[in-house]
Amino acid sequence: MAPTPHPMALHDIRRHALTLGFADVGLAHLDLGEDIAHFEAYVTAGFHGEMDYLARNIGLRAAPAALQPGTVSVLSLRMNYLSDTVDSAMSALRDPERAYVSRYALGRDYHKRMRKQLATLAEWMATALAPHGYRVFCDSAPSLEKALARNAGLGWIGKNTLLLNRDAGSLFFLGEIYTDMPLPVGSGEAAQAECGRCQACLKICPTDAFVGPYRLDARRCISYLTIEQRGPIPKPLRRAIGNRIFGCDDCQLVCPWNRYAQRSEAPDFAPRHGLDRASLLDLWWWTEAQWQTRTEGMALRRAGWSGWRRNLAVALGNAPFSADICTALGEGRIGADALVIEHIDWALAEQAQKGHSTAAT
Numbered sequence: 001m002a003p004t005p006h007p008m009a010l011h012d013i014r015r016h017a018l019t020l021g022f023a024d025v026g027l028a029h030l031d032l033g034e035d036i037a038h039f040e041a042y043v044t045a046g047f048h049g050e051m052d053y054l055a056r057n058i059g060l061r062a063a064p065a066a067l068q069p070g071t072v073s074v075l076s077l078r079m080n081y082l083s084d085t086v087d088s089a090m091s092a093l094r095d096p097e098r099a100y101v102s103r104y105a106l107g108r109d110y111h112k113r114m115r116k117q118l119a120t121l122a123e124w125m126a127t128a129l130a131p132h133g134y135r136v137f138c139d140s141a142p143s144l145e146k147a148l149a150r151n152a153g154l155g156w157i158g159k160n161t162l163l164l165n166r167d168a169g170s171l172f173f174l175g176e177i178y179t180d181m182p183l184p185v186g187s188g189e190a191a192q193a194e195c196g197r198c199q200a201c202l203k204i205c206p207t208d209a210f211v212g213p214y215r216l217d218a219r220r221c222i223s224y225l226t227i228e229q230r231g232p233i234p235k236p237l238r239r240a241i242g243n244r245i246f247g248c249d250d251c252q253l254v255c256p257w258n259r260y261a262q263r264s265e266a267p268d269f270a271p272r273h274g275l276d277r278a279s280l281l282d283l284w285w286w287t288e289a290q291w292q293t294r295t296e297g298m299a300l301r302r303a304g305w306s307g308w309r310r311n312l313a314v315a316l317g318n319a320p321f322s323a324d325i326c327t328a329l330g331e332g333r334i335g336a337d338a339l340v341i342e343h344i345d346w347a348l349a350e351q352a353q354k355g356h357s358t359a360a361t
């Protein structure tokens with residue numbers, strides 16, 4: 001175990017974390033019993049879909065010291081990522097000819113920036129406070145990061161299952177430093193839950209993915225369907241996906257606490273290739289080589305080329321009728337794989353139906 005640092009260590013850590021671009025940091029207490037029970041119920045219900053990794057290593061999630069031996073303290077940190085306003089995100093979402101990309105994915109892959117800054121902070125702690133053994137995580141290990149953040153006083157877990165903060169809403173990334181440094185206990189008090197009687201997120205979900213408050217069935221969630229799921233998107237959900245081609249932010253954009261969302265000036269999170277307001281057709285014309293080049297270092301890569309085309313086909317099918325879209329979809333069949341062709345054919349049928357309706361009126 002590392003030596004005990006001075007009593008003001010957390011104060012110093014916070015001050016240095018802010019200089020590294022973090023918005024806040026707290027020391028988490030490690031009682032995760034109720035959260036693990038909630039998580040186990042989620043997996044038992046099958047809500048995790050194809051994300052089998054979530055069903056593994058539950059013991060590691062329950063006990064930080066099992067994940068990183070020697071851990072006695074967990075620092076939870078958050079970093080804002082919103083590069084524009086919630087209103088501008090809403091206006092992109094409401095334009096059916098434009099692509100909506102989840103705001104977290106518009107810039108550089110957040111894992112890289114977060115891990116780099118977390119490691120820089122941990123190294124600073126080793127120099128400024130005491131040598132210590134540590135590991136940093138950002139969405140990269142079996143850890144209950146939202147519960148840890150709540151235990152660290154960074155906010156509360158809302159009915160939309162995300163961490164909410166009174167002063168910053170929910171549009172931020174979370175990361176952790178697991179350390180064997182015994183930081184002063186008692187400084188991480190859980191924030192009071194402030195959802196009250198609000199149910200806006202539960203009602204806005206386009207695919208009714210919320211089974212109830214705090215319970216999300218990922219198999220119906222557009223983020224899961226457009227990013228994590230590799231096969232066909234279930235037909236009954238395709239229309240509801242609208243123009244969302246990578247992820248979905250509806251349950252955040254509607255949340256009243258995101259009136260207080262804080263913007264990030266970090267160049268890493270600035271939109272690349274105009275993706276915050278790109279037209280669906282412009283993206284459709286990207287070649288595979290262009291996609292490979294343009295998405296390098298971005299979270300968008302996770303969907304894969306085939307998933308990207310599948311998602312765009314669905315969104316083009318949902319766009320208002322356009323002869324240009326029909327032509328583009330038809331040309332897109334050439335050289336496409338079977339998954340994409342099936343989605344193109346669905347989209348063409350949707351376009352044809354709208355075209356007939358338009359002609360009849």
Ligand code: SF4
Pocket residue numbers: 158159160161164194195196198199200201202251254255256257
């Ligand atoms: S929309 Fe309302 S219920 Fe949902 S997380 Fe925000 S405050 Fe809570």
